[in-house]
Each structure stands twice: as structure tokens, then as C-alpha cells.
Amino acid sequence: MSENLSKRGSPVQRESGLSLPVGRREVLGGLAALGASALFPRISALAQAPAAEKPFRIDVHYHFASPRFANELRQRKTGQTPLIEWDKSKAIADMDRDGIATSIVSTSEPGPWFGDNDAARGLARDLNEFGARLAADYPGRFGVFAVLPLPDVDGALREIEYAFDTLKADGAGFMTSYQGKYLGDPAFAPVMNELNRRKAVVYTHPFRAECCVNLLPDNRAMGMTLVNDTSFTIASVLHSGTAARCPDIRFIWSHGGGTMPYVVGRVGGNAAPSPAYPRGAMYEIQKFYYDTAQAVSPPTLAALTKLIPNSHLLFGSDYPFAGGNAMANAKGLRDYGGLSAAEIRAIERDNALPLFPRLKA
Numbered sequence: 001m002s003e004n005l006s007k008r009g010s011p012v013q014r015e016s017g018l019s020l021p022v023g024r025r026e027v028l029g030g031l032a033a034l035g036a037s038a039l040f041p042r043i044s045a046l047a048q049a050p051a052a053e054k055p056f057r058i059d060v061h062y063h064f065a066s067p068r069f070a071n072e073l074r075q076r077k078t079g080q081t082p083l084i085e086w087d088k089s090k091a092i093a094d095m096d097r098d099g100i101a102t103s104i105v106s107t108s109e110p111g112p113w114f115g116d117n118d119a120a121r122g123l124a125r126d127l128n129e130f131g132a133r134l135a136a137d138y139p140g141r142f143g144v145f146a147v148l149p150l151p152d153v154d155g156a157l158r159e160i161e162y163a164f165d166t167l168k169a170d171g172a173g174f175m176t177s178y179q180g181k182y183l184g185d186p187a188f189a190p191v192m193n194e195l196n197r198r199k200a201v202v203y204t205h206p207f208r209a210e211c212c213v214n215l216l217p218d219n220r221a222m223g224m225t226l227v228n229d230t231s232f233t234i235a236s237v238l239h240s241g242t243a244a245r246c247p248d249i250r251f252i253w254s255h256g257g258g259t260m261p262y263v264v265g266r267v268g269g270n271a272a273p274s275p276a277y278p279r280g281a282m283y284e285i286q287k288f289y290y291d292t293a294q295a296v297s298p299p300t301l302a303a304l305t306k307l308i309p310n311s312h313l314l315f316g317s318d319y320p321f322a323g324g325n326a327m328a329n330a331k332g333l334r335d336y337g338g339l340s341a342a343e344i345r346a347i348e349r350d351n352a353l354p355l356f357p358r359l360k361a
Helices: 002-007 045-047 068-074 090-095 118-135 154-167 186-197 223-238 281-287 300-306 325-337 341-348
Strands: 057-063 100-106 142-149 171-175 201-205 248-251 289-291
Touching: 057 201, 068 118, 090 100, 100 201, 100 289, 118 142, 142 154, 154 186, 223 248, 223 281, 300 325, 325 341
Parallel strands: 057 100, 100 142, 142 171, 171 201, 201 248, 248 289
Antiparallel strands: none
């Protein structure tokens, strides 16, 4: 499949990883500095054994909450009980059960911003420091997508500096939109430019756009709102020229890219080269990465795997949502029938290694 895509002119996957140091224990008060070998022991051999014995998967769509953030969600009655009740000991047990070697943690929507910039900065800092402690306490089992207090651009730039330079984050995490602005909006250009300078991996989680979440009774529009918000922000990054202007950002889109792979023509995927995308829109679309969280039904995988090179598909569980069971996602990949064992292995682990090179050793 990937061979056929390359014949159609799919972009060659970038093999260079993040140039980020990996020490984490020099942060957060009494944590002493340790080298990469101490924090992240060798796990490459784990992939050779069955998941029930040796975890090997790398999960890029995994949610966590610090106690402070969980309390904030509880007080605001967001309804996200699985996130509010997230527990690190149970999380490790569930990762072992599901064959997950490493989870790259991020927040789900609504994120840390509730209308007050200072409060959002405090919540983002608390989440990032909690994530760094988690990675230090469980060497090799967790990575961190830094939480940013957007739409506060100045706060986001400060948090990028702290999260990357001090906490040694593995990447940055976004919501798909902020106050109706999508990620290609000029307001967010300084953030994108800084992440491009750092050659960052950028994970994006859908947001419940206020325009659409209540369109149907009984909350039936929420799922469609989330996946469509992902499609809108992909189109925003594409048509604003952000993707071409920031070629060193490795974007990861949740849930198989929302609806984009199935309406790619309507998104503008067939657009010819232009100032916004000098190599054409399809080049940028196929250069993005896409996770498989809640995107493993046969119709979904049929469209996704035909459009996107296998090397740009990544395993995601949506833990602790979606029943908190990553094996349902793994089973969906196997039951599909259109992927070879090597392609499944690549999705579940190998494709993530160029993005997170510290996990190779």
C-alpha cells in the first residue's frame, strides 16, 4: 500500500527526529538530573514478545489530568468523569494489560483556558510539571505533549520555552480551535513559528465548537462536532499556508483526521500548487500524521489507508475515554484485513520512533 502511494507521488517521510534533550529529573524541586539512559531504559526488545507479556505499543492519543486540573473539571461540571477519575497506578496497570509501552500524555478538551489568562497559565504549568514528574517516576512509560494556555499567545510562548527547555517535553498539544479561531489563524502564527523553529511534534485534539455541539437533542451532535472541528483546523492550517510556512512541524491529527480523508476533495485536497502550498495541497495532507483513536472501523480505515502513507499513521487509544481499553483499537486494526502484520506493527510502534527518537534506545 505504501509502495503504491509512493508511486503516486506521496511525500517521503522525514526521518529526522526532535533535537530535544531527554533529561527530566533536573526539574521540579528535588528531582536530580539524570541522563537519558536512566530515564528511558531500552524498550526496543519489548516489541519482540506478545503484548500480554511485553508491552510494545506507543500511544500518542492518551489523556491525563493532574489533581488540580481534575478538580477544576469537577467544579465546572464538564461531565468528563473518566478524565476526572484518572489515576496513575490504574493507568500503568491498564497500559500493561493493553500492551502499551509508552503513552504520550495530553489533555482532552476543554483544555486549561476558561476565560482567564492568568488562571490558564497556572493550570497549564501545573499539568506540564505533573506530566514531567509522571515521566520521571515511571521511566520510559510516559512522554509529554506540553499543554499550552491558548488563546493566550504570550502565555503559550512562555510555556513552550519552559516545557521544552526545562521539562524536556516531547512536543506540544493544541485544541483544534480557540474561541472560534482555527490553528491557521494569523493570531496563532507566532506560536507556530516558534514550534517550527524547534522542529516540534504537535498533537491536536478536537474541541466542542460552540456553534454546533447542541444542534441535535440528547448531545447527539457532540461526536460529529469533534471530528468536524478537526477537519476545519486541518483545512485552516492547509489553506492559510501554515503547513508550508512551517515545514518542520510534525502535525498529528486525532481520530484519523476527523472527516478529512472521506471528504478530501471538498477540503481542497486536489488543489494545484499555489503560494499557500507550493507543492500542492495533497503533498501537505500526506505529510501530516494521523492517529487511529476511534478510527478503526473498516470504512474509516479503508479511506484513511488509501489516502495516507502507512508511515504516517500512529496508534492512539483515547484513554481513559472510549471505554479505557486500547485493545479495542488494536483489534480493529487486525480485524480490518487490509493491513499486513508489518503495517500493523508500524502503526502500533515503528512509525512513532522517528518522532520520538529517545524511545529507540
